[in-house]
Amino acid sequence: MKPDHTLQRPARIDLPRLLRRIAALAEVGAIDGGGVCRLALTDEDRMGRDLVVSWMRELGLSVSIDGIGNVVGVRAGQEDLPPVMTGSHIDTVRTGGRYDGNLGVLAGLEVMAALDDAGIATRRPLAVAFFTNEEGARFAPDMMGSLVFQGDLPLQQALDTRGIDGTTVGENLARIGYDGPAPAGQNRVHAFVELHVEQGPVLEHEDVTIGAVTGVQGIHWTEFTVEGTSNHAGTTPMRLRHDAGIVAARIACFVRDLTRELGGAPLATVGQVQFFPNLVNVIPNRAVFTVDLRNTEGPVLADAVQRTLAYAMDVAKAEGVRLSHRTLADFAPVAFDEGVVARVESIARRHGHSVRRMPSGAGHDAQILARMCPAGMVFVPSVAGLSHNVAELTHDHDIQAGADVLLDLMLELAA
């Protein structure tokens, strides 16, 4: 349906229409338990892409596909200016939910449809995008498509990336027909806003409907390897032990306790550990484990990393074991545009929704777009904080609330 700009009336989100699109997209790559498996650039991803592109075309959007497979649908504005863009991703992890990423893309489409219904034209063009391989579950790094779109990741380097099955991004893009002609890395965007499920428990826990996302916290991942001596647990006195396992345990306790001392919004997780030989009655001669440290404040995060390393070296020395470590990830915190954050807050309040400022704990395409234009995000609650899980759920009324905020936010930014 083409917009009829002569019939202008308040635009309204059509929740059933949005929910139908969410359900239809969730059928592509559906897995048991209500979840979705559409790893980037698989046949399932292609089918999902085809479906969303068909909806873009039904809405009369001008669809372009760039060399990394990012798809952008543009709704013309009254003036030929850089667009106000929304969007997210439609790839999922192996046992993903139906809202992560998909909600942002489909709510963007719903905004377009609602404006069409209301006959509203905007001064600036509006665009809805889905970016390739946001999850990073098949190809590293994650947020690959937005990085190429923004220009920090060279296209050819992205195309040459080999995934977990040994094939490259480039050959998979060609195979599924999404190696598009649009130039990547030279885009101009006036502002970028992304609606996303929180993927955490804070909004639900505090009974708040809308998160005005202030930025993305910094992330530092370290993998520690402790090498001690394997000996019989029954014949080796405590004083003669070089136990790799106890060193891992002490560091895990240290980083947990450290979060009580630090400023910012400190997070510390030891999610992965392996002991060798991993037998009841043998002192571990090797422990490999990860420490995931996050903070909204860059200097506090750096301090946490340093203190953890210093403690780890001390405790390893005391136990007489060797310690090595490597950095698996290191992202500085990203601050979203204060103007966008303030708009999210005020629009949410205008709609009668409770709202709070909060950092994002996970990475999102919006943090990459923030390098090229004012950017921000709108969070809606995740039931039980679950995400990357087939049981991922956001209630319909929260989807409505989020889409309402997105609609007004895009209208304001495009005015």
Place this chain on the structure above:
Amino acid sequence: MKPDHTLQRPARIDLPRLLRRIAALAEVGAIDGGGVCRLALTDEDRMGRDLVVSWMRELGLSVSIDGIGNVVGVRAGQEDLPPVMTGSHIDTVRTGGRYDGNLGVLAGLEVMAALDDAGIATRRPLAVAFFTNEEGARFAPDMMGSLVFQGDLPLQQALDTRGIDGTTVGENLARIGYDGPAPAGQNRVHAFVELHVEQGPVLEHEDVTIGAVTGVQGIHWTEFTVEGTSNHAGTTPMRLRHDAGIVAARIACFVRDLTRELGGAPLATVGQVQFFPNLVNVIPNRAVFTVDLRNTEGPVLADAVQRTLAYAMDVAKAEGVRLSHRTLADFAPVAFDEGVVARVESIARRHGHSVRRMPSGAGHDAQILARMCPAGMVFVPSVAGLSHNVAELTHDHDIQAGADVLLDLMLELAA
């Protein structure tokens, strides 16, 4: 060679002969690195048994095999009394050494040979035994043969035991031809002494040659399962976490620290741990780990177990996770006969060897025999404390020292 009792002179251990037997037995089931794989009741075990039995017969011993495959070779005494017995086992773990168990059996044979060489007759008969499935690496429980020999484990129950490959002890015994006719569980033994490698680092560390083993420490194994909630490490504030992993880490630190407070000779080991889903950025929803607590004092061990359980419940409650536990092993400490221990000390000193009293950290057949007669053990140093390892090593001069002590010990007990 038959003993010629008319030519009595001091008996002397022939070290080269003992070492040759050790080397020959180590060739049966030899594996890379100088180790041995002779799991109980395998073809390799049968070949090892056949070799040792052939040596028993060469020495003129009266060989009997009981229903669980224990083999006893008896050298007649001047009086028909219950024998003074030595022995150990010749089964090994999958990557075992050549001394663990084997040394005790072959030193026992060497004692017989030395007495023959010297033309010495003893008042009591002397016996050397090897017991079936001491290691428990294929069939549980360990020390199975001595348990049946002593009478606490019914023969049929042992025969019906299924191993890691699904077959029973009984069918394997029949297959290798070691389901013997001698009655099990009705034996009379005057005293039992066992020479064994320490399997720990204490003797080497203290530069002591002979361990006069005072008993076997008590052992308590607990498997803990902690069940929390898996959530995103980046989106879940610390206060909302139910992290199974941190509870495991705290308990591991607790038991280590507890050993500093306890009396006796406390040992605590967390050797085995598994996190689920075991991903860098996911809070573990499940941690399964073991706690191995040991002590020479039964009441102190029981106290350690109780304090660990109480702490575990507290820390689990504080984190909001479920905790369950099951006991995997629970053996009370065993005290060896004071008279035997004192004899080991005085004989070692008479030979000019340094000696210390010490508990055994590992389980041994002697602790089962201690239920039916005065029993004791002689330890010799393990290089680097290594055992259950192809690199297991006891120096030749220590083997000589241990065999010398064993010889005199048996002579004194048989007088």
